Amino acid sequence: MTDPMKKLPDQQTQDEGPTPTPDSQPIVMHVAKPGSTSSNQEPGESGTGLSGFFKRVLSQPNDSTQKTLLVTVIMCLVCSVVVSAAAVLLRPTQAANAALDRKRNIVQVAGLLQEGGDVEAAFKNVESRIVDLDTGEFTDQFNGVSYDQYAAASDPAISSALNKDQDIAGIGRRAQFAEVYLIGGSDNYSQIVLPIHGLGLWSTLYGFVSLENDLTTISGLKFYNHAETPGLGGEVDNPVWQEKWQGKQAFDSAGNLKIEVVKGVVVPGSSGEAWQVDGLAGATLTSRGVSQLLRFWLDENGFGSFLKNLKQGGTS
Numbered sequence: 001m002t003d004p005m006k007k008l009p010d011q012q013t014q015d016e017g018p019t020p021t022p023d024s025q026p027i028v029m030h031v032a033k034p035g036s037t038s039s040n041q042e043p044g045e046s047g048t049g050l051s052g053f054f055k056r057v058l059s060q061p062n063d064s065t066q067k068t069l070l071v072t073v074i075m076c077l078v079c080s081v082v083v084s085a086a087a088v089l090l091r092p093t094q095a096a097n098a099a100l101d102r103k104r105n106i107v108q109v110a111g112l113l114q115e116g117g118d119v120e121a122a123f124k125n126v127e128s129r130i131v132d133l134d135t136g137e138f139t140d141q142f143n144g145v146s147y148d149q150y151a152a153a154s155d156p157a158i159s160s161a162l163n164k165d166q167d168i169a170g171i172g173r174r175a176q177f178a179e180v181y182l183i184g185g186s187d188n189y190s191q192i193v194l195p196i197h198g199l200g201l202w203s204t205l206y207g208f209v210s211l212e213n214d215l216t217t218i219s220g221l222k223f224y225n226h227a228e229t230p231g232l233g234g235e236v237d238n239p240v241w242q243e244k245w246q247g248k249q250a251f252d253s254a255g256n257l258k259i260e261v262v263k264g265v266v267v268p269g270s271s272g273e274a275w276q277v278d279g280l281a282g283a284t285l286t287s288r289g290v291s292q293l294l295r296f297w298l299d300e301n302g303f304g305s306f307l308k309n310l311k312q313g314g315t316s
């Protein structure tokens with residue numbers, strides 16, 4: 001039983017001053033001499049400034065509003081510091097992984113990487129060069145500087161807007177420079193890998209096309225980033241469909257751009273068999289997007305003049 005006469009610590013009697021209402025708190029002023037602590041301070045409630053505030057709030061019951069808010073703010077600050085530190089510390093690793101992934105895609109599309117093979121070893125024989133798409137010439141402008149073609153496409157100084165007739169790939173703007181990869185080096189390349197991108201149904205597809213050294217025969221096509229529907233447009237990743245590209249002719253013997261994805265299947269023995277590829281079932285729009293983006297990049301607004309120069313043995 002509680003002794004009714006025994007005072008609880010917070011209880012006050014008439015002669016101790018006015019009883020605080022629920023809305024009002026007694027104001028207690030501690031005047032401390034500089035360099036000293038107040039002799040009236042209770043343990044757990046003591047201190048001035050920020051540390052005093054923390055001690056006071058943290059000594060409150062767990063369900064108090066002030067303590068809940070303070071703990072929430074502290075948790076948010078701690079989490080944001082951890083996330084920011086992780087982002088900064090992991091940046092070099094992320095960049096290294098992105099570079100390795102790019103190399104993997106390049107050697108894969110060129111058919112140089114066996115299952116479980118060493119990407120760096122396969123990439124050893126690959127020379128990367130920057131091409132000025134306006135002139136079709138190699139350039140040393142970005143020597144030693146990492147160049148991001150997709151970031152450059154939004155820089156008006158080194159990109160241009162495409163008009164409706166030009167923009168069959170649905171990309172809006174095209175960067176002036178692009179990085180290409182010569183398998184075996186620029187003097188004696190066996191294949192050349194070109195970056196390509198363009199609109200499918202739901203997304204922009206990013207990938208690479210690889211051409212044999214006749215600069216006409218396709219040796220591989222691969223997309224490494226897109227958001228088409230799995231099982232429909234997403235079948236661009238299906239190895240069976242990717243294999244259909246191998247050996248297809250991008251140009252005819254007169255140099256006219258011919259490559260296209262057809263709706264349905266290519267008629268065996270037809271005149272177009274050399275440059276036509278089966279469409280993806282139930283994904284005509286993605287198939288058309290792939291066809292259009294490839295035609296864009298192999299034509300005059302893409303790598304057209306570069307490929308022409310290269311065919312004539314020039315560009316370096």
Ligand SMILES: Cc1cc2nc3c(=O)[nH]c(=O)nc-3n(C[C@H](O)[C@H](O)[C@H](O)COP(=O)(O)O)c2cc1C
Pocket residue numbers: 201202228229230232233234280281282283284285286287
């Ligand atoms: C949920 C959903 C997702 C779809 N995803 C794709 C897609 O990724 N690519 C595509 O070309 N068509 C996609 N389609 C189908 C298109 O809307 C369109 O019907 C189709 O491209 C026509 O192809 P078809 O003529 O071969 O049937 C999707 C349809 C639905 C309902």
